[in-house]
Amino acid sequence: MAAVWAGVVILVILVIVVLAAALKVVAQYERGVILRLGRFVGIREPGLRIIIPFIDRMWKVDTRIVTMDVPAQEVITRDNVTIKVDAVVYLRVINADAAVLKVADYVRATSLISQTTLRSVLGQSELDEILSHRDELNAQLQRIVDEQTDPWGVKVSTVEIKDVQLPEGMQRAMAAQAEAERDRRAKVVHADGEYQASEKLAQAASVLAKQPAALQLRYLGTLKEIATERTNMVVFPIPIDLFSAFLGRGSEPRK
Numbered sequence: 001m002a003a004v005w006a007g008v009v010i011l012v013i014l015v016i017v018v019l020a021a022a023l024k025v026v027a028q029y030e031r032g033v034i035l036r037l038g039r040f041v042g043i044r045e046p047g048l049r050i051i052i053p054f055i056d057r058m059w060k061v062d063t064r065i066v067t068m069d070v071p072a073q074e075v076i077t078r079d080n081v082t083i084k085v086d087a088v089v090y091l092r093v094i095n096a097d098a099a100v101l102k103v104a105d106y107v108r109a110t111s112l113i114s115q116t117t118l119r120s121v122l123g124q125s126e127l128d129e130i131l132s133h134r135d136e137l138n139a140q141l142q143r144i145v146d147e148q149t150d151p152w153g154v155k156v157s158t159v160e161i162k163d164v165q166l167p168e169g170m171q172r173a174m175a176a177q178a179e180a181e182r183d184r185r186a187k188v189v190h191a192d193g194e195y196q197a198s199e200k201l202a203q204a205a206s207v208l209a210k211q212p213a214a215l216q217l218r219y220l221g222t223l224k225e226i227a228t229e230r231t232n233m234v235v236f237p238i239p240i241d242l243f244s245a246f247l248g249r250g251s252e253p254r255k
Contacts, residue, residue, distance in 0.1 A: 021053035026060065031096035033059045043096055061096040065157070068107060070114045072165070075122045077130065084165040085122055085130075089114050089145065095153025103152040113148045114159065117141055127166075134161055 025048055026032045032044035035057045044051075044058065051058055070087040077083060091110055093099045099106045121141055122130060130137065141159040149156055 018053050022050050024049045024051060024058055029062060029064045030060045031063055031093075033061060033096050033100045035059075040097060040101060059100050061093050061099055063093050063096065065090055065092045066107065068111055068114070070111065070118060072163075073115055073119050073122075075119050077122065077127050078124055079126045081127045082167065083122075083127070083130070085118060085161060086163055087114065087118055087141070087159060087161050089156060090158040091149070091154055091156045093153055094155045098151065098153030106149070106152050106154050109152065110145070110149050110154060110156065114141075114145050117144050117148070118161075130161075130164060137161060 024032060024044070026044050026046045028046045030046065032049060034041050034044060034051060036052070036055060041056075049058075068089045068091065070089060072084045072086040074082065074084050089110065091107075093106070103109050118141060121137060121144065125137065138158075138160055141161075142156055145159055146156040
């Protein structure tokens with residue numbers, strides 16, 4: 001009787017082990033790649049899946065977007081400036097069987113491709129292009145890396161340059177250049193203002209020269225402004241034209 005119970009227990013354990021090996025759960029964001037005796041036989045979609053125990057082997061591949069940091073790379077630009085640049089890569093698996101069968105570790109392989117591509121592309125660009133045309137460089141990096149990873153079933157959607165570290169001497173030189181540029185713009189704006197003001201003054205002088213009455217009105221307005229000020233002494237300007245009549249009479253010869 002004891003042998004019978006022992007056999008039943010062993011049988012139950014074997015059934016549990018076989019079921020555990022045969023039943024697989026594939027999550028919604030995963031795909032199951034099945035190899036039967038080392039040969040690819042298909043992909044299992046999300047859900048509860050049954051495989052042949054000890055004959056089939058399943059690799060679960062995550063199809064969600066993966067964010068991968070590219071370590072800082074030391075790059076010599078085309079204008080011989082040494083900089084350090086790091087980046088971030090967004091990728092996802094679109095072909096699960098290729099990601100398992102054609103590359104051992106698609107994340108590490110994509111990281112190495114991204115590093116070499118980053119050094120190559122930025123090494124062909126000047127420093128000003130890297131600082132001011134980053135969107136174009138990001139698009140170029142994404143296109144090149146995506147072409148390299150496409151046979152692996154990996155889609156690289158975005159490559160973004162995160163930080164550009166400049167040498168301290170270059171940072172000081174760029175700061176001095178920016179300050180000089182700001183001073184130049186300020187002087188240009190000031191000179192332009194002076195030029196416009198001189199044009200307006202010249203126009204005003206031309207109008208006053210043609211219309212003496214306007215000059216008299218301006219004179220009366222100035223007197224009104226002076227009269228409102230509370231001062232102990234008032235300077236009363238008198239145009240020389242007021243004395244012209246008297247001067248003219250005084251210079252007439254007596255008969």
